[in-house]
Amino acid sequence: MKLAIVTAYPPSKVTLNEYAYHLVKQFIKNQNVTELILLTDRTEGTKDLEFTEAGCKITVKECWSFNSYNNIFSVTKAINKTQPDSVLFNLQFMKFGDKKIAAALGLMLPLVCKLKKIPNIVLLHNILEEVDLGSAGFTSNKLMQKIYGFIGTSLTKLILQADTVAVTMQKYVDILEAKYGATSVKLIPHGTFEIPEEPDYSLPDGPLQIMTFGKFGTYKKVEGMIEAVEMVRQSTGLDLEVVIAGTDNPNVPGYLAQVEEDYKHVPQVRFTGYVEEEDVPVIFNESAVVVFPYTSTTGSSGVLHQAGSYGKAVVMPDLGDLALLVQDEGYKGEFFEPTSVESLAKAIEAIVIDEAYRLELAKTNYKAATAHPMSQIAEMYMETFQDIIDEKYVVNANNNPQKVIL
Structure with missing residues (x-):
């Protein structure tokens, strides 16, 4: 599988870049991934791809920028050029910007993939129903919070157009199913980045x-x-x-x-x-x-x-x-x-x-x-992609997936 991941990636300072690094570290070792395509934000430094274990081919396309209104077009262009078999989006609501329009346009990308008949999963790290907008730095104005709530509901409906929306907590599954009638939401735990050998739990000398x-x-x-x-x-x-x-x-x-x-x-x-x-x-x-x-x-x-x-x-x-x-x-x-x-x-x-x-x-x-290492999480995503293909796609004589109208 040629798997594309739309994400921020180190040395980016945009949120969730560290999570992407550890997910990529596991995907490159997965025997079912033949090429990993990173559709990342533009950074001044080079992308951190120095992994100790060799894996599949990695292609990097720096194709979006924080708060750019052009992201929906530039990422779509990169998808068209690289022709991935499946796309994973590593998202939260302000992933593409803290300006409303820029953020919203970026969040339309999963729908673009669906319209292009590319199997896709959105990993959604938070939902606005569970965010205190005042404490989280969005707005303390009650009227603006209602507006944000309306916008958030609209964007959530948009994101739920993805083939599957993966969330990291069961409570999020329950809310999305109850409020939106969502049928394509799946719990995939956050996972643990690195699991060293069990420490001796000792502390260094000093304070x-x-x-x-x-x-x-x-x-x-x-x-x-x-x-x-x-x-x-x-x-x-x-x-x-x-x-x-x-x-x-x-x-x-x-x-x-x-x-x-x-x-x-x-x-x-x-x-x-x-x-x-x-x-x-x-x-x-x-x-x-x-x-x-x-x-x-x-x-x-x-x-x-x-x-x-x-x-x-x-x-x-x-x-x-x-x-x-x-x-x-x-x-x-x-x-x-x-x-x-x-x-x-x-x-x-x-x-x-x-x-x-x-x-x-x-x-x-x-x-x-140790119950949820990132290797296990990456495997869960691969299994979910296979489920999407099995349930919504068939393979024609040329082994090219085609959308089934259900």
Whole structure:
């Protein structure tokens, strides 16, 4: 199969590029993929294709740009030129831009594939029904939230024209089936990027590192975490370091620089900036606790799966999708009230003062992470493509798939 993936891809800073990297890493090893075609955003640096294991042929077509109104035409042109057998879209609602028209035009691409009779799957990482538009940085205006809701409903109906829409949580399946009458929605778990051999769960000498990882400034804010760690230092006397690993959310440029200035009086607060792929294991392995300082959630958490794969204890807000992941996939953490610094401090303290409890959480999360390796997720997508072809396509005498009108 010549498989095309429409996605952002490293060194892109557009959301979901890291997920694409790890999915590609598995697809190239799949014996049923003869060529992998990456239909990616344009970047200044070269695409990261340095995989340790050889695999199928990889073709890269940089054919779209964030917030470009031309994406629907340029990606369609690339599809016409490369002639893939199937297309996978790695999407969330603002994948192609944070301007409404640019975002909407990009999300029409799955329908284009369907009209062109190309088997296609949309991997939809979030649904607007489960996004707090104010906390996530879209808008706090109630009227605008209603408008966004209408637009989101319309775009969801458009996306559901795909042959299959894959979502990472059962709750999303239930909502899309109940609200939209969708019959082509399938649960495919997020998966765990890398699963190293089981760690020994030991920590490096020096201060215990309390780490958070991601893009910050909207619903992910770090001020409360810094203040919570200060409280734990005072109550326990422990040597703790705050590690803020990541960058600003594109909607809030300059956020972390301002936080760094506002909290420069607080000792042992480290801002790493963007973390290169090869440095991710170091950041996680050196951490005692991984904190999720979120006020809302917008989808299944890749960071939680990463934390589990490195055997880390986690501190999570008791809300939304993170709480569901714990229930559905077997992760375990210390919960806190998302608006309470005191509650966050208590959650962190419960772990750092009790080594046995930290180890219990770490081992439980490693076990949960190993249940869904990315190799398994890639295979699920290949099986789904085959199901689409078997159910909706027939093979003619020339072995070319033709659409069956059902």
